[in-house]
Amino acid sequence: MSAGATVGDWLGKGEKYLDDRGVPEARASAEFLMAEMFGVSRPAALLQSGRALTVKEQHQFWDWIKWRGKRLPVAYILGHQPFLGIKIEVTRDSLVPRPETEELVIECERLLKKTPTPKVLEIGTGTGCIAIALAQLLPTATIFATDLSKAALDLAQKNAIAQHVGNRIRFVREDLFSDRPGLRGWADLLVSNPPYIPTKELDDLEPEVQREPRMALDGGKDGLDAIRAIAAMAPKMLKPGGVLAMEIHSKQGPAVTKLFAHLGFRDISIKKDAQGLDRFAIGFLPA
Ligand SMILES: C[S@@+](CC[C@H](N)C(=O)[O-])C[C@H]1O[C@@H](n2cnc3c(N)ncnc32)[C@H](O)[C@@H]1O
CATH class of the missing domain: 3.40.50.150 (Vaccinia Virus protein VP39)
Incomplete structure (x- = not known):
């Protein structure tokens, strides 16, 4: 993923990663984790689709996506x-x-x-x-x-x-x-x-x-x-x-x-x- 990859790009990548691993509702899961990271609702997170994620956000999001790919319950990921x-x-x-x-x-x-x-x-x-x-x-x-x-x-x-x-x-x-x-x-x-x-x-x-x-x-x-x-x-x-x-x-x-x-x-x-x-x-x- 390029340095300027947007929220929308990362959501697509997250969705594919989860889908490939058989996680149910892959898109919804990716959006939910993104929204939780921003501390906003899912629709509010989607409004930011065009902005680039910071490096810190990229690491955080991908870390959570990887845990979800291992079928860890969302509540354990978020705590x-x-x-x-x-x-x-x-x-x-x-x-x-x-x-x-x-x-x-x-x-x-x-x-x-x-x-x-x-x-x-x-x-x-x-x-x-x-x-x-x-x-x-x-x-x-x-x-x-x-x-x-x-x-x-x-x-x-x-x-x-x-x-x-x-x-x-x-x-x-x-x-x-x-x-x-x-x-x-x-x-x-x-x-x-x-x-x-x-x-x-x-x-x-x-x-x-x-x-x-x-x-x-x-x-x-x-x-x-x-x-x-x-x-x-x-x-x-x-x-x-x-x-x-x-x-x-x-x-x-x-x-x-x-x-x-x-x-x-x-x-x-x-x-x-x-x-x-x-x-x-x-x-x-x-x-
Ligand atoms: C189904 S969980 C319910 C947890 C919580 N009350 C809830 O509703 O989300 C059952 C709980 O019983 C506890 N437990 C299992 N065996 C037990 C035992 N022999 N004595 C006391 N607690 C036990 C578990 O540690 C667990 O926290």
């Missing part, structure tokens, strides 16, 4: 991901927050709207996106969030401080397969987006997803290992009348309904996500 309007820092130690999980948070806010000072326990917090968004949406809530990954917890804590809710969330390293007697009968809501992909499906996932931490995805043989453990501990952690809300695999609705019922939950519902797939399991303890 952040929007979540309900919050800029969440992400690293390769954490799952990239998903739009479905935004829907889980909205559902939790609805469930707790009438609780004056809600107590929330989140299991498997990752970047902290659920706990942080709930802390912002529910200003009187107290939140306890756990994860087994020390790196994820450090990141979650950093994100919470950046969003000015660090003093409202207690992050604790803990294995979800362990018991939590310390919080017996404490929570109004136990929320979790646990690892729920059946192990045998992991190798068939998109290359981008395979770059995410396996412990954030792998739900064991039938995908239900973590769900079973969390649901089993929930009756001990929740207050009477408390609610358990979990994100699940689209095929797990019937099994999770049965599990919740077996554990004594009432008013069990499986809610669909914006794609129309079963995605959220909700159940209440008897009051």
Whole structure:
């Protein structure tokens, strides 16, 4: 590429590079990365198509394009991901927050709207996106969030401080397969987006997803290992009348309904996500 190559030239080169490597939506990806580099929207970046990139910009853009060509998720390249309007820092130690999980948070806010000072326990917090968004949406809530990954917890804590809710969330390293007697009968809501992909499906996932931490995805043989453990501990952690809300695999609705019922939950519902797939399991303890 010549020294005076323009934004438009680099976009064309980036698109071809990504296309040759089978990256979906190659043109959109190139434009998105260019726009992010400029700190503007995609249409605004395109308005600059005729100007030459500086040498620094050329290196930055091409560096990102090469990472994208290796199927690194865009959020890992940029180091952040929007979540309900919050800029969440992400690293390769954490799952990239998903739009479905935004829907889980909205559902939790609805469930707790009438609780004056809600107590929330989140299991498997990752970047902290659920706990942080709930802390912002529910200003009187107290939140306890756990994860087994020390790196994820450090990141979650950093994100919470950046969003000015660090003093409202207690992050604790803990294995979800362990018991939590310390919080017996404490929570109004136990929320979790646990690892729920059946192990045998992991190798068939998109290359981008395979770059995410396996412990954030792998739900064991039938995908239900973590769900079973969390649901089993929930009756001990929740207050009477408390609610358990979990994100699940689209095929797990019937099994999770049965599990919740077996554990004594009432008013069990499986809610669909914006794609129309079963995605959220909700159940209440008897009051
Ligand atoms: C699907 S990710 C969810 C992350 C984040 N809450 C979100 O919704 O984007 C599941 C999280 O559970 C954590 N995890 C996996 N196994 C765990 C275990 N045995 N104990 C505690 N946390 C675990 C992972 O480190 C990961 O952060």
